[in-house]
Amino acid sequence: MAASPGNVFRRHLLAIAVLSTGSGLYAISASAAETLRLAHASSSDSLVNQAMVRFAAEVKEKSHDALEIQIFPDGQLGDEGAIADSTGSGAITMGLGGVVDAIDPRLNAVSLPFLFKDADSVHHFLDSDAGKKFLSMGESRGYVMLSALDSGFRQFANSKRAIVKPEDLSGLKIRTPPNPVILATIKQLGGLPQSIPFGEVYTSLQSGVVDGVEPELRDFSDQRWYEVVKHVSMANYIWSANFWYMNKSAYDGLSAENKKALTESVADTTTWYRSQLDQVYAKLTDQLKAKKVEFNEVDRAAFLAKVGPVYDQFSKAWGADFVKQLRTDAGSN
Secondary structure, three states, X not given: OOOOHHHOOOXXXXXXXXXXXXOOOEEEEEEEOEEEEEEOOOOOOOHHHHHHHHHHHXXXXXXXXXXXEEEEOOOOOOOHHHHHHHHHHOOOOEEEEOOOOOOOHHHHHHHOOOOOOOHHHHHHHHHOHHHHHHHOOOHHHOEXXXXXXXXXEEEEEEOOOOOOOHHHHOOOEEEEOOOHHHHHHHHHOOOEEEEOXXXXXXXXXXXXXXXXXXXXXHHHHHOOHXXXXXXXXXXXXXXXXXXXXXXXXXXXXXXXXXHHHHHHHHHHHHHHHXXXXXXXXXXXXXXXXXXXXEEEEOOHHHHHOOOHHHHHHHHHHHOHXXXXXXXXHXXXX
């Protein structure tokens, strides 16, 4: 039974059958699961979708079949921006993605360049009180942030040359998601950022509309961008989140039991997802090398020396104290 997102809780349907028997009336009751629609733009065989399948199964079990998660992968319900908008309006119950301006533009701050030194630093921040406070932004706009899965550290990949220093990016047309921090950072480093929808990246690379991407390696592999791009420079220049959020009215409408089932399942899924990352990256790096993708390291210090103006720009937009505190909480100060 489809449910209005603003009134999500387990409903009981009572069917009364009146039978002409000598013993009177018989009441037959049945219950139906409440369906929650979850959408993301990652591929069906991605780690993200594997996590969501596990999440759906756990929610069903923990809620004793009261909640059912219907998953829409592959951008079936739109790109990341559309998913965020639809979750806010209630057309979708839950979404995942890195395009979060509709939720709160300040969430983009976790993508400030070289903010985190490694994945352990990211997870320590997200699990801390400071991280939980950070993720609480967006409630005033009708969203509840459930978690932030790793979209991982982003690299430089292109069809022209190995990128070792910032000058190597000069003049290259680089596809980016519509994340203002990533756009500003690529521009500051000398590239020509092009905001192109995720589903159009392959054809844009193939046709030469763009020269390269700044991908997280799982997307680079899942979307087969390696078929047209053979140079990957390991920069770890930005960590990006795959924010996992829910319509606030739908969340508030859950019964206490179902809310507990959902939040416990989110926590378990997040832990499982993190546990897979090292193995996944090692495997796909070997696979990409077998497909003739060339990897190289970058001069990290040279890149780091160039990004100060990006911090200045967003300190003005979001507040210097906010950015300074985030850098402290993230361990980059």
